[in-house]
Amino acid sequence: MRCPFCGFEDTKVVDSRAADGKKRRRRECTNCGKRFTTYESVEMPALLVLKKDNSVELFDKNKLIKSISTAVNKRPVSIEDINNIVECVESRYANSNQITSSEIGEIVLVSLKKIDQVSYVRFASVNKDFNDVESFIKIISELKNNDNE
Ligand SMILES: [Zn+2]
Structure with a gap:
């Protein structure tokens, strides 16, 4: 100095x-x-996201909030719900400073499934990279089966 x-x-x-x-x-x-x-x-450790193509990027909280917000648009999901999901993702960083993008996707999906099924399907359609109608029908029929249990 x-x-x-x-x-x-x-x-x-x-x-x-x-x-x-x-x-x-x-x-x-x-x-x-x-x-x-x-x-x-005090330097906070960088939180890293491992992407499917093996590239690494810094965890961007705002980006995650934005992608969840898009899925829950005009649905009965509150800002508080969204913040809870994001906190859930952040808590996964407690023991390491990295997470895969699919782990983030799973956390969001599990949470949305409990809150609002339409938001869940919307988020899944973007996150799971559906390439055909069949896989889309599959996820919806899974929801129907769960309702009958
Ligand atoms: Zn001096």
């Missing part, structure tokens, strides 16, 4: 404490003896 007064490279930390999630450090220049304070952010 360079001294802001004389530009000398070597400064020492004389006091260190946490403040608002940041590290507040009181430093003293070993050249001119002047003191100054620095605030250093």
Whole structure:
């Protein structure tokens, strides 16, 4: 850490404490003896998403909220429901800093299935990359079977 007064490279930390999630450090220049304070952010580990094509991207909370919102458009699913689903995804990061995109998809699908079946089918149609009508009919007939149980 360079001294802001004389530009000398070597400064020492004389006091260190946490403040608002940041590290507040009181430093003293070993050249001119002047003191100054620095605030250093605590680095959060990057949350990574492993995609199907083996590429990796940073977890984008807003992107996930947007894709769920699209699926639940005009359906009885509240913003609170959406936030709960996103929290559910984030909690999967507790033990590691990466998750696959299909794991994220599954968490969203399991949650939506309980809240609103139309939103569930909509999200599945985008997330599961249906290529034909049969696979779409299959997921809907699965829902029907569950209702009869
Ligand atoms: Zn100095």
